[in-house]
Amino acid sequence: MxxxxxxxxxxxxxxxxxxxxxxxxxxxxxxxxxxxxxxxxxxxxxxxxxxxxxxxxxxxxxxxxxxxxxxxxxxxxxxxxxxxxxxxxxxxxxxxxxxxxxxxxxxxxxxxxxxxxxxxxxxxxxxxxxxxxxxxxxxxxxxxxxxxxxxxxxxxxxxxxxxxxxxxxxxxxxxxxxxxxYSVLDLPVDPDLLDRMHAEAADRAGADYRLHAWRDSLPEEWLEHFAVLETRMSTDAPSAGLELEEDVWDAARVRAAEERIAAAGHAFLVVAAEHEPTGTLAAFTMVEMPHDRPAVVFQEDTLVLREHRGRRLGMLVKADMLRRLAASHPGAERVHTWNAEENSYMLAINVALGFRPTGVSGEWQKHLT
Structure with a gap:
């Protein structure tokens, strides 16, 4: 052998x-x-x-x-x-x-x-x-x-x-x-569908939320706010029986992540929703685009803070992201994403936008002796 x-x-x-x-x-x-x-x-x-x-x-x-x-x-x-x-x-x-x-x-x-x-x-x-x-x-x-x-x-x-x-x-x-x-969205998405989803979500969100979009680098004023979102991603996203603890981010780590993405040969785009009465970020979605594979888009983190759920902010930021992608990356053909099967709210958003189930990833855990 x-x-x-x-x-x-x-x-x-x-x-x-x-x-x-x-x-x-x-x-x-x-x-x-x-x-x-x-x-x-x-x-x-x-x-x-x-x-x-x-x-x-x-x-x-x-x-x-x-x-x-x-x-x-x-x-x-x-x-x-x-x-x-x-x-x-x-x-x-x-x-x-x-x-x-x-x-x-x-x-x-x-x-x-x-x-x-x-x-x-x-x-x-x-x-x-x-x-x-x-x-x-x-x-x-x-x-x-x-x-x-x-x-x-x-x-x-x-x-x-x-x-x-x-x-x-x-x-x-x-x-x-x-x-x-594991789901894949074929691009382009029907503009009429995106406009309708965006309008319905914006109406549900109401006047308290304002969208921002950043490419490849976040403005200094939003770094700490974005770090809060990434920290909460480690606790608010479903993790089932995986023994995961809070993963704390700060402004320096956000900048380090930006540098790592650039060094890997990727661009990124973030759409975030600001809660204007408090001046804080309530939701975000992020995608990465490899420079050497223009047809491919990777859906990275998407999160709506628990205290802001029920206002369709998830649909709002994702529909806005797809509209921006169509304008800035017309050669993009597919978006790849992974979501916990128990995350019914995010999966419903993806299905409504046209993501098709492509596979399943099993998440396994072992205690070393």
């Missing part, structure tokens, strides 16, 4: 450096897996994105592990058959390690994943982490009565327990805690 070695990726000064072989190999595996799962590479990791993760560690420690044959003294990018991408927050959730494990379709069921996971857990322990969160990607959601259908403990969302990612997680001691719906 073939054996595998797991190597920690160096942190090269540039992607042209010979030490960047692991980054390029990991990216190639990510592209192959996404083609196998979804038929496209829209959300696959680029080498540039992975490199930025390893070099910008002010708030998160990131470790990239790659697997290759054990008999190779000097592996190259072409020899990489799998990866484990770990990130560990430095100022909050200090018990947690997040692991994304990816194995090339041609090398599954050969011990690659087990070798990567064993090393990833060792890295997590070395950083004082006792809980690991991982995910499994599934092309679709099985019917409730389908053989092997596994429902999340929340009662919302199912995955096929027989599919490789789920079977691997269960076999290695992980417990399913949550299901996230």
């Amino acid at each position: 073939r054996t595998w070695s797991v190597t920690r990726s160096p942190v090269p000064p540039s992607l042209e450096d010979p030490a960047a072989w692991a980054l390029h190999g990991a990216s190639a595996v990510s592209f192959a897996v996404d083609h196998d799962t979804y038929g496209n590479d829209d959300v696959a990791y680029t080498a540039q994105y992975l490199h930025v993760g390893l070099t910008r560690t002010e708030y998160t420690t990131r470790v990239l592990l790659v697997a290759h044959r054990s008999d190779l003294a000097s592996p190259t990018a072409q020899d990489v058959v799998g990866l484990a991408n770990l990130h560990m927050q430095r100022a909050s959730n200090e018990r947690m390690a997040y692991v994304e494990l990816v194995v090339h379709p041609e090398h599954r069921r050969q011990g690659v994943g087990a070798a990567l996971l064993a090393e990833a857990e060792q890295v997590a322990r070395a950083h004082g982490r006792s809980v690991v969160i991982a995910s499994s990607d599934h092309r679709g959601e099985p019917a409730a009565d389908a053989p092997g259908a596994l429902e999340a403990p929340t009662g919302s969302g199912r995955i096929d327990s027989a599919e490789p990612g789920a079977a691997f997680a269960h076999r290695h001691g992980f417990v399913l805690e949550q299901a996230e719906r």
Whole structure:
């Protein structure tokens, strides 16, 4: 039986450096897996994105592990058959390690994943982490009565327990805690639909709310307000049984996030709703657009603070965002988003705007011993 070695990726000064072989190999595996799962590479990791993760560690420690044959003294990018991408927050959730494990379709069921996971857990322990969160990607959601259908403990969302990612997680001691719906919106959206949704939401919100939009950099005056929204994202968004704690942001972290997005080769756009009587931000939505893939848009965080819910602010900021995208990025063809299956309000907004269910992500948790 073939054996595998797991190597920690160096942190090269540039992607042209010979030490960047692991980054390029990991990216190639990510592209192959996404083609196998979804038929496209829209959300696959680029080498540039992975490199930025390893070099910008002010708030998160990131470790990239790659697997290759054990008999190779000097592996190259072409020899990489799998990866484990770990990130560990430095100022909050200090018990947690997040692991994304990816194995090339041609090398599954050969011990690659087990070798990567064993090393990833060792890295997590070395950083004082006792809980690991991982995910499994599934092309679709099985019917409730389908053989092997596994429902999340929340009662919302199912995955096929027989599919490789789920079977691997269960076999290695992980417990399913949550299901996230993966949805895609084909662009452009009918302008009449967007105008109607925007008008209805604005009427419901009333005169107390005012929209702002920023691209690539937030004005200084709104940094602390935006930090509050990102902090609340860690507590207000559904997290099921995942043992997550508050993740505190401040103005410096907002600026660091902007710099990281730019370094990854992405632009971003934020639409936020100000509650004018208090001068604070009540809701926001954010998207990222890779410069090298103009057809692709990633929906990042969307949040309405609990105290401002019931006024259709979620629909207001998202409809406004899509109208702005149509004007500023006419070449965009698809928006990708993930939402907890129990987040019925946000899912209803997405469905109304035309997002179509494309897959399900299982969110798994394991306590290290």
